[in-house]
Amino acid sequence: MTSDPPPGTPEAPRVAVRGEARLEVDPEIARVGITIGARGTDRRSALEDLTRRNTTALDLIKSYGDAVERLETGAFSITPELTRHGKGERVRAYHGRVHLTAELTDFTALGELTTRLADLDLTxxxxxxxxxxxxxxxxxxxxxxxxxxAVQRAREYAEALGTTLAALIELADLGAENTPMAGGTPRMAFAAAEAPDTPPALNLEPQRQTVTAQVNARFTMHPPAL
Known part of the structure; x- marks a missing residue:
């Protein structure tokens, strides 16, 4: 448990201020989620189909080289689809799904890659x-x-009293965070069939990011002549 800071004295009066900053900057990374599906009448065919589609998607993403900073495989599932058969149930089909996450730093390649991925079957x-x-x-x-x-604010308070700052007593970081702009992050979702021709690339405009920081600062001042 932290105690309250000791009060100032007539010989060393104190001033406490807060400094804040809010910057709008260009993003550095674009993250894309890819979900690949497959369906088969039996478990083996569903797995083989999912494996083939997953390999196709991975090869496509990796073909962009250094533009892709990170590529990860997430959740994987094979789920039976049940149907009523007489008084019981039986498996009608198996559905497979695997999730990939790609992070890109080259936004020029981003629109083309996302469009080509969306053009894959059941993706x-x-x-x-x-x-x-x-x-x-x-x-x-x-x-x-x-x-x-914070320093500028403290100086202005000191100047209002006809004096100057003497020393910094405390500087406390209240944290800096990356906050999305109002309106939310743009999203897109596709599930398209394969086509013989490469589709036109999407024109994606990077969303500016808001970075904030706050600090609390305490200073001593030279005694003002009141």
Missing amino acids: RVDGPWWTLRPDSPAHGAARRQAVRE
Whole structure:
């Protein structure tokens, strides 16, 4: 448990301020979710079909090389579809599904890749979700701006009293976070059949990201002449 800071004294009066920053920056990463489906009259055929479609999607994504920063396989399932048969039930078909996540840093390739993925049979594409890297320089820039604002505020209070700041007593970081802009993140979803021709690439505009930072700061001042 932290105690309240000691009060200032007439010889060293204190001033407490908050500094805030809000920056709008371009995203660094676009994340896309790909869900691949398959259906077969028996478990083996469903698995083989799903394996083939999954390999096709993986090969397509990997063909974009360094534009794809990360590629991960998520949930996988094979589910029987039951139907009534007399007084009981029997398996009518098996449905397979596997989920992939791709992160791209080259937004020029993003529209083409998402369109080509969506053109695959029984394939759903969701996204993109725009974001920044955890170590993005934008976070540091927001924190520095918040500190500068805190110092400027404290100086203005001191100047209003006809004095100046003497020393920094405390600087507390209230955190910096990446917050999506109002209106939500744009999403797209497709489930298209294969086509012989490559479809035209989508024109996707990166969504600007809002980075915020807040700090609390306490200073001592030279005694003002009141």
